[in-house]
Structure formats: C-alpha cells, structure tokens
Amino acid sequence: MKLVIGNKNYSSWSLRPWLALKVAGLPFDEVTHDLYRDGALAERLGYGPTGKVPVLLDAGLAIWETPAIAEYLAEIEPSLWPSERAARAVARAVCAEMHAGFTALRTHCPMNLRLRTTAEAHADVAADLVRIEALWADCRSRFGAGGDFLFGAFSHADAFFAPVATRIRSYGLSVSAPAQRYADRLLALPAFLEWEAAAALEPLQR
Incomplete structure (x- = not known):
C-alpha cells in the first residue's frame, strides 16, 4: 500500500x-x-x-x-475498530462527527505542530471543545475500561481525534484534566512522535 x-x-x-x-x-x-x-x-x-x-x-x-x-x-x-458491536457503532459515529463537524476549531485553530501560543478561545471554538470533552468522557466511561484510549485499545476513533490533541497543545486551549490526560496520551504515542519529528524538518509555510 x-x-x-x-x-x-x-x-x-x-x-x-x-x-x-x-x-x-x-x-x-x-x-x-x-x-x-x-x-x-x-x-x-x-x-x-x-x-x-x-x-x-x-x-x-x-x-x-x-x-x-x-x-x-x-x-x-x-482491531482498528472495537470488537464489540455497540462500541464499534459508537466509534464509527464519533469518527463521522469529527469528519463533518467542529468547523470552528478547524477554522480558528488549524493544525500547526510547531506553533505554541495562548489566546482566549473564540466562542464557537469553546463550544466545540465542550462537545469534544463530553464525547471523549462518554466514550471513556462506557467503553474505555480496557485501556488508555476512547474504546480501551487504540482505534480509528483515536486517530481521528489526534489532530484535536495537537490543537489543544498548539493554541494553549483550556480543557478538563481528564481531557488533557487523554490528549497527552495521543501526543505521547511513538507513532505520533515519529510523525512530529518529520514535521519538524519541513519548511514552515505559515
């Protein structure tokens, strides 16, 4: 491939x-x-x-x-989807929500791994973060008992929300302690660190 x-x-x-x-x-x-x-x-x-x-x-x-x-x-x-039917359905739903939604977060806080700044979040961005935190908490409470990720083991759902974790860090966005811990887990993945190291070698474009 x-x-x-x-x-x-x-x-x-x-x-x-x-x-x-x-x-x-x-x-x-x-x-x-x-x-x-x-x-x-x-x-x-x-x-x-x-x-x-x-x-x-x-x-x-x-x-x-x-x-x-x-x-x-x-x-x-x-294994990229949860094995249990209900968890798998919810994982697909949250990926679809990420794909179609959170426009304010994507617009006002585009992914930029090398950026470090802090600013008061736009009201629409804050609303997106409220929904994201609720989504993460719900997945973790219902399906996450078997591991550190949204559905226990790593799945597509975690891959879909990894860029959100980078935005939280890049823009200094304030989230709850559980949400921050989950974001930190995504940013500590060896695979993500490999991606980030390669990104650091690219020319800056904006």
Whole structure:
C-alpha cells in the first residue's frame, strides 16, 4: 500500500490514516506531497479524483476520503475498530462527527505542530471543545475500561481525534484534566512522535 499525504506540520487529515497504519503495524510506503508547491493541485489529481489528500493506493485502487480509507484498513486489520458491536457503532459515529463537524476549531485553530501560543478561545471554538470533552468522557466511561484510549485499545476513533490533541497543545486551549490526560496520551504515542519529528524538518509555510 501507498499513502499519499500532505505536509506533516499542517495536514491533519493526512495524520489520521497514517497514525492508524503505524499503530496497527500495517506495511505501507508514504508519498509526501507539498501542498503549497506550485502545480500541487494538478499533481494531486493524478492520485485521486478530488485533488485532496490523503489518498490510499493499493493494488491499482485509489481510495480517497479518510472515512473510506479507515474502513478499508479495518477490513485488513479489524482491531482498528472495537470488537464489540455497540462500541464499534459508537466509534464509527464519533469518527463521522469529527469528519463533518467542529468547523470552528478547524477554522480558528488549524493544525500547526510547531506553533505554541495562548489566546482566549473564540466562542464557537469553546463550544466545540465542550462537545469534544463530553464525547471523549462518554466514550471513556462506557467503553474505555480496557485501556488508555476512547474504546480501551487504540482505534480509528483515536486517530481521528489526534489532530484535536495537537490543537489543544498548539493554541494553549483550556480543557478538563481528564481531557488533557487523554490528549497527552495521543501526543505521547511513538507513532505520533515519529510523525512530529518529520514535521519538524519541513519548511514552515505559515
């Protein structure tokens, strides 16, 4: 398999399937694509029909959109979803909510791993954080007893929320102690540290 990704310092959607692949131990090659280079869009259209990253390439098949990539990978490695039916359904729901929602957080606090700042959160960002904290707490209380992650063992749900953890750190966003502990676990994953180390070597774009 090959995974086409954007700049590691900025591309939150690229991080999600990359992290899942790494934690699951699935072999793949990465194709790193500079989103800010002249002619970048034309090159991306050579990988997938939307001209966006990430794109997973496998056996002549191009899979775009992160939820579709997640499902494809889980067919290869089922442990990327919780094994129990109810937990698996909720995990898919929270991933879908992350994919479609939290627009204020994404707009006002774009992923930038090397940024460290503090500022009062925009009201809409604060509302997004309230929902995220409630979501994390609910998943942990109902399904997380078997481990340190939202559904116990690491799953796609954790990969989908890893960029939120980076935003909490980068922008100095205030969250509850349990939410901060969970965010810190994501940022301490060996796979995430590998991604972050590579991001530190990239040219800054903004």
